[in-house]
Amino acid sequence: MVLLNSDEHAVPASIRVLAVADSDSYLKWACATLDRLGPADDAGLSRSAMIVKTPIAPTTGQIAAAVAGSSVVRPSVLSLRELGRRIREDVPDVVLIAATGPVAEVLARVIVRATGDRRPALVTGLPGMALPATREGTARRRWCDAFVVHSRREIEAYREAFAVQGVTPDVPLAQLPFLEHTSQNLGTEAVKRVAFAAQAKVPDNQPDRVTLLDRLARLSEDGFEVIVKLRARKGERQTHNEAFPYDDLWEAEHARLGHDRAALHFVDGPMAEWLQPGTALMTVSSTAAMESLALGLSTAIIDDFGVTPELLNEPFAGSGCVMSVADAAEAFRAGGPDPDPTWLDENYLHGGESELPASVRRLAGRRAAGNLTELRDVKPWQRSRYIRMALQMYLPKFLYDVVRLSTRPVRLLFLDKKA
Numbered sequence: 114m115v116l117l118n119s120d121e122h123a124v125p126a127s128i129r130v131l132a133v134a135d136s137d138s139y140l141k142w143a144c145a146t147l148d149r150l151g152p153a154d155d156a157g158l159s160r161s162a163m164i165v166k167t168p169i170a171p172t173t174g175q176i177a178a179a180v181a182g183s184s185v186v187r188p189s190v191l192s193l194r195e196l197g198r199r200i201r202e203d204v205p206d207v208v209l210i211a212a213t214g215p216v217a218e219v220l221a222r223v224i225v226r227a228t229g230d231r232r233p234a235l236v237t238g239l240p241g242m243a244l245p246a247t248r249e250g251t252a253r254r255r256w257c258d259a260f261v262v263h264s265r266r267e268i269e270a271y272r273e274a275f276a277v278q279g280v281t282p283d284v285p286l287a288q289l290p291f292l293e294h295t296s297q298n299l300g301t302e303a304v305k306r307v308a309f310a311a312q313a314k315v316p317d318n319q320p321d322r323v324t325l326l327d328r329l330a331r332l333s334e335d336g337f338e339v340i341v342k343l344r345a346r347k348g349e350r351q352t353h354n355e356a357f358p359y360d361d362l363w364e365a366e367h368a369r370l371g372h373d374r375a376a377l378h379f380v381d382g383p384m385a386e387w388l389q390p391g392t393a394l395m396t397v398s399s400t401a402a403m404e405s406l407a408l409g410l411s412t413a414i415i416d417d418f419g420v421t422p423e424l425l426n427e428p429f430a431g432s433g434c435v436m437s438v439a440d441a442a443e444a445f446r447a448g449g450p451d452p453d454p455t456w457l458d459e460n461y462l463h464g465g466e467s468e469l470p471a472s473v474r475r476l477a478g479r480r481a482a483g484n485l486t487e488l489r490d491v492k493p494w495q496r497s498r499y500i501r502m503a504l505q506m507y508l509p510k511f512l513y514d515v516v517r518l519s520t521r522p523v524r525l526l527f528l529d530k531k532a
Contacts, residue, residue, distance in 0.1 A: 122478030131205040132162040135212035137171040142240030143211035144183040145290030162188040201227040214253035215502040222491035234476035241400035244428040246274035252494040259283035285468035298409035302391040304445040306338040310399035313355035328438040333376040398426035413441035
């Protein structure tokens with residue numbers, strides 16, 4: 114039995130979708146995205162996930178947290194060679210490549226080379242707010258058949274960015290999987306607690322991070338309980354490396370700054386545990402801000418260090434929520450800030466059904482009909498960067514370190530063979 118989609122391609126009665134992730138945040142996004150492709154009891158939709166071994170692969174605890182509450186069975190952790198063999202033997206209809214750009218590029222090449230003319234449709238995206246649409250990000254993903262976006266502003270931005278690369282993938286609009294689309298409003302109580310959502314990349318320097326901790330501690334002195342919500346426990350790898358962990362900085366600097374050690378509380382785990390009545394959310398640019406706004410909680414994007422592409426907070430300009438730490442404290446006491454409704458609709462809190470399920474069905478139909486865009490290989494965007502990443506994924510760490518430190522050029526013949 115087959116169905117016809119709007120492009121008049123026969124859609125298989127059974128569609129198999131495989132997600133391949135490389136890190137904790139991408140695994141969470143992959144599991145949530147798979148869940149939203151259709152009802153859990155949809156017999157015509159098979160969903161599974163795998164993790165490819167990389168230097169940023171999630172720990173056992175991170176994997177358990179990522180799949181918690183998902184219909185995805187605990188994913189296998191495979192080497193790149195094992196993944197290539199698995200896909201060659203049992204080709205899925207669609208692969209969701211949920212990985213950082215350099216890893217995604219390696220995965221796409223391995224999948225295409227392993228499957229040839231039988232290749233699956235390739236879908237990819239980013240696990241959070243994805244503006245601006247960068248040249249590097251789209252260049253490393255120019256092989257995709259579909260790129261998932263999560264806001265109306267992202268649609269045109271990514272169409273234009275991919276056009277620069279000479280490709281026109283589908284750009285389906287979905288909703289950020291972690292957002293609670295509900296009429297429930299948790300922001301009716303006076304703010305007693307401020308939760309700061311930390312990020313690995315911003316600010317990216319130690320002085321600014323210490324300054325931020327100092328200003329957060331002053332909120333504690335003003336009567337708020339202040340929680341610093343960390344992205345990971347000590348020793349756990351993240352999608353992006355964190356050079357100056359907040360908890361380590363606080364341990365080293367709180368006395369010099371004149372604060373009691375207990376002025377700040379450091380926690381980890383799901384953000385949702387801390388987005389409760391009586392709590393306000395503060396961040397530099399974390400997507401946790403969208404989760405907080407969706408729940409009607411007081412939310413502030415701090416601009417103490419500016420509003421710039423480097424700080425990843427430019428998308429919040431015009432939201433009505435951008436302000437300093439000190440001004441945010443005053444706004445929290447007054448029951449604000451008040452986000453702009455038009456901005457919310459354009460930026461991640463849009464209504465309507467996700468376009469991704471229909472896009473996946475179309476792609477499965479095109480694959481069944483042999484009408485996917487011809488893609489016999491994936492040409493690396495930057496060959497030197499590609500080779501470094503492929504080496505890290507193919508080789509044990511000790512052997513990679515030997516190769517990396519070698520002063521003689523290495524001929525990577527295995528990179529030109531099918532994985």
